[in-house]
Amino acid sequence: MAIKSFKRYEKKFIINKEQYNNLIPRLLQYMDVDEHCKSGKNYSIYNIYYDTENSDVIRNSISKPYYKEKLRLRSYNVPSNLNDKVFLELKKKINGIVNKRRVVLTLKEAYNFLELGIKPTSNDYINKQVINEIEYYLSKKYVKPTVYIGYTRKAFFSKEDRDFRLTFDSEILTRRDNLSLESGFFGNNILEDGNHLMEVKILGAMPLWFTNILSELQIYNTNFSKYGNEYMKYSFNQQNNVTNTRGIKQIC
Structure with missing residues (x-):
């Protein structure tokens, strides 16, 4: 098992195809392509988000509280067996600062932990701490697999400041079956077709050169949560289905 911990600010932008095509060449003057983007190609990220029967986690999240947290199971390849490595992550946001705690497990260890309450074993103090945090989270909330969210990503790191990172997510696919x-x-x-979700991940202020480029290309900050947007679309469709069903009953 291995652990990683991240603490940073995140800013999000929705950009169209033209903005994306104009932005990327400009970025390459100041940033390097992430090593995971082999031969310049995007890499993929796959997630299962855990929530309660009544979607309490995401409903609280989109109300923009001072503190919120989400649990997700993540992989960078489609697992082919229970021994494949996955990431179990507890993502917290406190007054706009993102803190992500995660531990690397086998898929079997993750399922045993999430479904049966069998804690993974580790001799490492920090690993144990994260596992205990997730165990406490699970004791407070009866969560289950709720939504799948997968996407392709291109990422960049600043040449001068490795803590300044940009990611571009596209083809954000979601489902509530086959979880x-x-x-x-x-x-x-x-x-929408051709659009990208750009996320700025940074510990402090954005570089001046970057803010100038955003201004020139008329790229503006927005609020966008992958799970939040999925939930709102899902809720809208559910409400429409109920309305249509009622209408059919009345006509009959």
Whole structure:
């Protein structure tokens, strides 16, 4: 098992195809492509988000509280067996600062922990701490696999400040059935064709050169949560289905 911990600010932008095509060449003057983008290609990220029966986690999240947290199971490949490595992550946001705690497990260890309450074993103090945090979270909330969200990503790091990172997510596919990472990459795209979700991840202020480029290309900050947008679309469709069902009953 291995652990990583991240603490940073995140800013989000929705950009169209033209803005993206104009932005990337400008970025390459100041940033390097992430090593995971082999030969310049995007890499993929797959997630299962855990929530309560009544969607309490995401409903609280979109109300923009001072403190919020989400639990998700993540992989960077579609697992082919229970020994494949996955990331179990507890993402917290406190007054705009993102703190992500995660531990690397086998898929079997993750399922045993999430479904059966069997804690993974580790001799490392920090690993134990994260596992205990997730165990406490699970004791407070009866959560279950709720939504799959997968996407492709291109990422960049600043040449001068490795803490300044940009990611561009596209083809953000979501579904509420076949809720396992092994099921593969498919679902409904919650982004318009040609659009990208750009996320700025940084510990402090954005570089001046970057803010100047954003201004020139008329790229503006927005609020966008992948799970939040999925939930709002899902809720809207559910309400429409109820309304249509009632209408049919009345006509009959």
